[in-house]
Amino acid sequence: MTPAPATPAAPLNVEALRKDFPLLTRTVHDRPIVYLDSASSALQPQTVITAMARYYETTHANVHRGVYATAEESTHLYEQARIVAGRFVGAPDPEHEIVFTKNTTESLNLVAHSWGRTNLAAGDAILLTEMEHHANIVPWLMLAEEVGLEVRYIPVDGEGRLDLDELDTLVSGVKLVGLSAMSNVLGTINPLAELTAVAHRAGAVVVADGAQLVPHVPVDVAALGVDFIAFSAHKMMGPTGIGVLWGRAELLDAMPPFLGGGGMILDVKLDSFRSAPPPARFEAGTPPIAEAVGLTAAIEYLNEIGMDRIRAHELALTGHALARLDEKLGPDCHVFGPPAGEDRGGVISIAYRDVHAHDLAQVLDQFGVCVRPGHHCAKPLMRKLGVQATARASLSLFSDEHDIEVLIEGLVEAGRLFG
Amino acid sequence: MADLEELYREIILDHYRSPRNRGELESPPAHRVEGFNPLCGDEVVISLLVEGGKLADLKIGGSGCSISQSSASLMSSAVKGKPLEEVRQLIHTFKGMMSIHGAQLGQDDEPVEAEEINLEKLGELAALQGVVKFPVRIKCATLSWNALAQGLDEMADQAS
Missing domain, CATH: 3.90.1150.10 (Aspartate Aminotransferase, domain 1)
Known part of the structure; x- marks a missing residue:
């Protein structure tokens, strides 16, 4: 190191x-x-590979369930990863605001599915950009087909930047703005803070696709002002199979579950269930535990370098x-x-x-x-x-x-x- | 770079640079069929004109990498004017050549025994043999052949 x-x-x-x-x-x-x-x-540094191997060699057990020592340790490591990932992007309350998913794509689908279905109805407009990855277009188009949304796009100019000339018109009346923080094709880093301020003035919620930005540029969600940001461990030298969604606590609190199953409930009866508070509400089933350990090691590696x-x-x-x-x-x-x-x-x-x-x-x-x-x-x-x-x-x-x-x-x- | 030269044989580069039978036929009477490779965005559009049990004419449109485009061009030269039975046999033989190594890689075509493949029968098409060493590119080479097979099937369905 x-x-x-x-x-x-x-x-x-x-x-x-x-x-x-x-x-x-x-x-x-x-x-x-x-x-x-x-x-x-x-690629992964040796520290990530070793951390994951060490976890399987010495600690592995399912999280949030057992009371034996290794189960406690596993749970601690998994929850620790949440804190580490949250701090990495400046989340004010990582324990409650960091949701682990499979990858950026699943994080964005979670927002479209849970926030989108609750807050968007027929005739509502949303605003994306022409430089989005399919992961920040298709979930919204699926929702648009289902409920009937108007989908607008901020165009890309000749130099590969967003053309903001018509932004005021485009943003007017939209309920959601979906933005790539950094383009995976052009490398363009979009003016997220500025665009978020405009979106908020228009009353829209902002979801940022941070898959390319978070691994390469210091990110502070509080400074950017966005409402959600999604990123993947494997693009930041961690393992595949774990992604992150940071969302504002009050938004996550008001969202229904994404997938149903174990781990995301408070109580289940034969005819009803009560869901757990976030982030557990959005993490049905056994989560990617070793991957969370690997993510912690990856972030520690990046932080150590700076x-x-x-x-x-x-x-x-x-x-x-x-x-x-x-x-x-x-x-x-x-x-x-x-x-x-x-x-x-x-x-x-x-x-x-x-x-x-x-x-x-x-x-x-x-x-x-x-x-x-x-x-x-x-x-x-x-x-x-x-x-x-x-x-x-x-x-x-x-x-x-x-x-x-x-x-x-x-x-x-x-x-x-x-x- | 020996492998590369095997992949990009001169005849392949020639067909890529100067594709044969480029264009489109009026449809109808020609039958139009498209093939897409969603992984890389390569596309091929084939117009087929069948007369008297023969593939009287065909034209190739679309765009893509050297392998997909040269394979389409080589195919057009090989099948033009041939009786449909012969065309189908050639499709089978060509895809057999492509699946010798590709069979275990999730290719859904029925595996063809190596001895069935008579490279002489393939003529210039045998130049595409080098592609099997590059499994990712097999789909590029078979794109136009799958589209051709689909087009022939569609026409047979319409006729019946």
Whole structure:
């Protein structure tokens, strides 16, 4: 592990940090792996893997039920993860406001299902953005089909930012605003605090998709002012299978359950049930306990390095990458999204000459480079951009300038092959 | 990069760069069928014209990666003008070539015994053999073939 930083601005020792990730030691096609797909799923440091193994080796028992020692310890570790996850995003009351789910998608579905069905009725309007991931569109479209909602969208401009010119008109009368905190295609970091203030003035509740932002940028829900934020452990170096929903206590309190079953009730009779208070109300069945332990370890790892240092590293590397791609490949290489800056994360979606993204990714794989080709579960945005697919390279705290050089080497080879 | 060169053979790149039988036929009389790969967004649109038990003409539209587009182009050259029985046999043989390695990867096609596959019968199509080493890309190669099979089925249903 890296020692705590002397000053917040101290640059990362990436070479040392890379040793924390066992997967980075493997080779692919006889070349060292160059992992540029953290926006899809991040790698795990050894501490996360060890914490989960140690939990299974020494502690595992179901939570909230047994009175024996390991059951108590398991429950404590699971509840501890709630506190750790809540503090990580500045939740004022993590014990009551952090709900564990399967992933960001389930968190957003929970809001659409429980908050949406209770608070939205036929004819109501909601406002999303054109850059949403399908996870923040489809649950709302499903609800719209069911109850009859008007779904509006904030458009995306030519630089890949939200076009806020018509915002006042769009937001007028809407009951909910769903916003990506950071685009998984463009890297755009949206002005969440500003948009939330506008939405609140219009009387709308704001749900933020934090899947891309929370792992890479310091987040404080109190400062942002949003009402819900969803994120996934596996994108922040934790395990798959656990996601987080933070919601304002008063909103969660007034929401009906999502899934029914054990753990989410106070009492059950043959003809009725009473549900438990949040967060238990939204956590039916045995939860992802080992995954919660892994999430705690992941957050401790990120905290020890410091989110501000991680952000500074990734921002600088994004700038470097965009400059190098331009310098080496020129206009043949088109990168979507805004230029590197405060409103840009380390997500680099590339179109290179007219080589299809799948062919780019296939050639890059031969160089050990892992990128994601495709529509990135954002088809409305891809239509807007006028492309079927892009090859997306995404940065992490362990990414470095060498990774970018190998990426460029692979792109050049793809260009040669498809000439 | 030996694997890559096996995947992206010159004939595949040639069909990708200069696709044969591109376009659309007037429908009707042609039958129009679409194929989508929801994972990557690749799409193919095939217009089929059957006359006298033969696939008299076909045109290919759509867009996608080099494998999906070259496979569609190679397919169009191979099946154009052929009796429908022969076309169906070729679909079976081609998908057999694609499922030798793909069978255990959740491909729902009936597995075809290796000895049944006569690569000579496939002619230029055999160039796509390298795809089976890249299981994720098999769906790209079979996209147009599945659409063609679906189109023939639909026409047979309409005729009966």
